[in-house]
Amino acid sequence: MGLRKQVMIVLARASCNELGRLLKNQGRSDMRPREGQARPAQPNKHFVWSRVGFVFRLVCSSRLRRGGREELYMWTWKALNQREDGSLRPSAFRRGVVSSRASSLQLSNAKEFISLHRGAINSLEIDSTEGEGRYLLSAASDGTVAVFDTHRPTSSSSSSSSSTSIAQHHPLFHLPRAHKFAISRALWYPIDTGLFITASFDHYVKLWDTNSTQVVLDYKLPAKVYGIAMSSIATSHSLIATATADVQVRLCDLASGAFAHTLSGHRDGVMSLEWSSSTEFVLITGGCDGAIRFWDIRRPGTFLLLDQSLSQLGTRPSLLPTPTPSNNESTSLPASSKSSSSTPILPAQKRRSHKKIQLKPPTQSSHPGMASSQNRATAHYGAVNGLRATADGFYLLSSGSDSRLRLWDIESGRNTLVNYEAMSIQTSKPIQLAVTPDSSLVFVPCMASLKAYDLWSGTTINTYRGHYESVNCCFFNAQDQELYTGSNDRQILVWSPSIPAATQIEEADSKGGITSIDQDNWSD
């Protein structure tokens, strides 16, 4: 029983109420794992899973989420048995545990960040060093920047009523006058934490040395900067792409300290941008005019524009296995002046062999860059204020001020038409979306709450309410499966997987009197 008890503590599943209800309703026998016996009410076929990673991800995560907590609980017991006798591989087990933790987040009662910001928090980012995402960089509207250590608390407050104490994390450093006006985005240098970059509404992008907290380089831009991005997979360039209220996207070179080149094509300011997670030369920008453009920085002009009226119908099978009339002969959309090529020229991007791609005949255009400036296709009916690509580089999520979240298939450039249930997104500021690395959940800040949606089906999994004012940014820490959110109420909240009832019961047990998980009121 020792291994199971330890793993129960580690697994972090089921709140106290759930467990109490389970104990009361079903009696003690259900809590003991039995060989190959599931609860009779739920059919076993929901837990059919294959070893192939991709199918596992789709089947297991979607099924798990649709099932109740009891099913999840029984799944973990079954998985433990299988892990013990070797029929379940460690990577599959880890994936299941991680996804169950990611879908059970609650406001953390073990950890908090003491933020000294006096303005709305606009950006949160954890460094992406290999194996250790530890330092949280936050930037606020009063021009201050702070860095927190998420692993080691600086102090802990113990309240007299409960035995648990909250670990408090004070900032490692707090720069009170980093910029004159509000900072819209702060980024770690992708390679290590020696540098970080901040962009602000005072038209400056500054590069800081972390150890000395001094400005090393700064770039002056013609308009206020809404966002910056650096590619984390770049080996041949170190460019910072900046999105400003000006129509041009400027690339600033770190190595030389000057501007590399500009990308023009947007008709209004650019609000959000993101480097592709699969190739180092592709930049994705979303503008206030509602267009999402793909740029290859080695050549002029946009090579792909996302249009919300072009859907996947007829080009690809749908994401979830539901019967849809996907093989429709009348896929030929009328020839338009749009230079929408369904085969973007992306170098060194491997195509997935098990999805068919129907090639449309290439529309004649003299120069891809010139034709796309007249292309008025919009991805949203308002401004595009958030962009996030999935970790595998195949899909792109975009949020717009028309309060819609859209999922795009990058390779074909089409709208997958996944409908994320009703949300209301603030319209004035860029927001930061977060996606779990296994591409199962997307976290969207919706006014004063944060909503978690299933990426493939669009159903609401959870709503996280804890902030007093509208949430601006969120970041999902994949190492610990924690979520950090920052909002206009100057707070950074931590959402962690809910603590299992076992630890609470055991701590109470040490004081004496309350039964532990193995015993009932009627056991002797």
Place this chain on the structure above:
Amino acid sequence: MAESSQSKSGGKKRPRSESEGDPDADADAASLQSIQLENDLNFTDTAIALQMMKAQFPKLDKVVVRPFILRSQLYSSVKDRTQVDRDLESLKKEAVVRVFKLNTGKDDHAIMFMDDYLAQMENAVKRYDAKDKQLSDVFDWFKQYVIKSKTDVSISHPELCSLLSNGGDVTEKHVTLLINAGLLTRQLIDQNLYWFVIPNIGSILKGLSQGRKELLSLINRTKYKEMVLANLEKKRLRLSPLDIRFHIRDLIGSGLLKTVQSPIGLLIRLSRD
């Protein structure tokens, strides 16, 4: 159709679970069909919901307008929204329905069956007598070339001209005639884009937005921001010619109201944030 006669005699809005039950029952048979005839999917949840709601469209006394359905109403009666979107897309491509973007609110779309839309267009053209008889050919060109081939909600100016010129020489006056007759319009988002509209629908749209506000304020004024559905249905809205069922469905689908099961029946509650 069985359900349409049932719904006409019912006379009140069936709560959400029931209306899902009916499409589901039919969809089971339909999905069985669909498994056997893979390429021929005529009957889906969405199509049945569309038919049902078209039958429940309120009778208006002042304006004659053919039934249209709002997209948010579809979302409230069919559970899976992604499936609704995809079915709509395929129905659009088959030219069974037509989707229009409305200018009330952020993301409103109206869905109308193709034959209804064509009939509405005929009425509008008949009522609008063009001064210059030559120019009135443009209506036929519009119907023949543009509507049949362009299934989107909007069309750009050069494309419109190129499609219309299949019928004859096109000048700016022709496009002006189309706009004056109420078949095309411009919205503030983009100056060079024309949007398809349902003609003669302006007063109803005004009633739509005002009715939404009135219904929301009605529920807002109650003490706990909720009301039993049975009581809510009996009320009449002052400012909107559409009946209250229409507005309830629309607001539930767009997420401003939510339904809660309770021991006394279905409650409608204002959803926070």
